[in-house]
Amino acid sequence: MSVNQMKQVLEAMIQCHDALYKMAEQKRDAIKAGNAEAVGNITEKETPLVETLSRLEAQRAKVMGEDLGPGSEQASFSEWAAAILPEEKRDEWEKLYLELASRVYALKQANTLNQTLLRDSLLWVNLNLGLLKPQTHTLNNYHNPRVGQAPASVFSGRIDSRT
Numbered sequence: 001m002s003v004n005q006m007k008q009v010l011e012a013m014i015q016c017h018d019a020l021y022k023m024a025e026q027k028r029d030a031i032k033a034g035n036a037e038a039v040g041n042i043t044e045k046e047t048p049l050v051e052t053l054s055r056l057e058a059q060r061a062k063v064m065g066e067d068l069g070p071g072s073e074q075a076s077f078s079e080w081a082a083a084i085l086p087e088e089k090r091d092e093w094e095k096l097y098l099e100l101a102s103r104v105y106a107l108k109q110a111n112t113l114n115q116t117l118l119r120d121s122l123l124w125v126n127l128n129l130g131l132l133k134p135q136t137h138t139l140n141n142y143h144n145p146r147v148g149q150a151p152a153s154v155f156s157g158r159i160d161s162r163t
Contacts, residue, residue: 006080009059010096011096013100014099014100016056021103023042023045026038027042028113030042031118031121061074068080077097
């Protein structure tokens with residue numbers, strides 16, 4: 001029974017990652033278009049999927065714990081497959097695992113691209129704001145050190161040799 005549960009969990013995780021990847025593509029297009037409202041809406045839609053993914057991960061850990069014994073919730077898929085699956089079924093499960101891993105990798109790449117696009121957009125906005133409203137910086141070596149002091153008198157006690 002646990003083998004069927006694990007297969008259902010892995011297939012649900014693949015579907016969840018596919019949905020998140022499609023949303024990441026939509027988010028990329030919204031970022032390129034400069035549509036902040038659409039990016040916010042997509043982010044809100046992602047939240048339930050991320051929560052579902054967390055629940056699926058907890059189920060996966062529970063199945064592993066039941067199959068391999070207490071303390072094995074963090075065991076790898078390979079350890080679980082070696083202990084539970086018959087030799088002739090391992091190739092089929094390895095394909096399922098690799099499919100999930102490729103979906104996770106694709107989602108990670110899409111999210112990294114979106115993060116880079118957002119960071120670059122913010123840099124562009126800050127650059128343009130800086131051009132529109134430049135900051136004036138006072139440099140210590142270009143200001144008059146006597147600002148605010150009374151002017152020196154004509155007869156300051158120095159001898160001027162130029163006269």
